Amino acid sequence: MAKAGFKTAEPLVTPDTVTVSGAEQYVNYVNAASIDIDLTNEEKNIDETFKVIPVDISGSKVDYVSVEPYQVKVQIPLDKTKYVPIEASIKPSKDKFFTSVSIIPESISISGDAYKLKKVEKIFTEDIDLNSFNSGDTVEVPLKIPEGIKTSYSGKVKVKITYNTVIQKNIALDVKTKNLKEGLEAVLNDKEISVVISGTDDKIKALKNTDLSCYVDLNSLGEGTYNVPVKVVIPDDINEVSYSPQTIKVTIKKKEVSKTNDN
Secondary structure, eight states: OOOTTEEEOOOEEESSOOEEEEOHHHHTTOOEEEEOOOOTTOOSOEEEEEEEEEEOTTSOBOOSEEEESSEEEEEEOEEEEEEEEEEOOBOOOSSEEEEEEEEESSEEEEEEOHHHHHHOOOEEESOBOGGGSOTTOEEEEOEEOOTTEEESOOSOEEEEEEEEEEEEEEEEEEEEEESOOTTEEEEESOSEEEEEEEEEHHHHHHOOGGGOEEEEEOTTOOSEEEEEEEEEEOOTTSEEEEEEOSEEEEEEEEOOOOOOOOO
């Protein structure tokens, strides 16, 4: 058995057969040719010559027979092993982003040259396209095993991904005025603007019209006609795509005071 943290590959024995000779009664006891190799403290590949031991069906040595050749060359690749997590490789998407990912199995055992193995901290899946399945579906995906790294896990992993889709929505907003000087009134050429917003489908569906607003800032403006930029206020988790018009013609004049007749 190999040392903890190491794994043996299939040994190569040269030659792979030997001839046993001797008295027939003893030769008939021979069931196999055995090689005794202690790997409990080995950390490097085995490439040595070992003595061949004839054994009976119970594994006990058979005496009074000869083995030719009495030594054989044995080569045993000895790889270091470790467990590493599996990570889903998700292709970037313009209108989708994942919110949760679960993978079965979560990790696998890998083996290989100690220097190469040290560089591998995780194993990635093949690229996953979010456009190829629905949110919450489980898909089976192959693993990308780095060159020079081995694993006994040969199947695909199961990946369950939930994601949100980015959508757009057109909303009409009433334009308000801010910072109008006292004694003045403002007449807006356009009292409403059209705003295109984007966000995840759950955020957009939960949005209320009162969560958005727009206004023109009339600070320091006196009587006259102006083209004033419109300012749009939206929640932090919503994106503004566009709005129109971006400026509004505003006429500012003295506020008319209604007169009352005294009898």
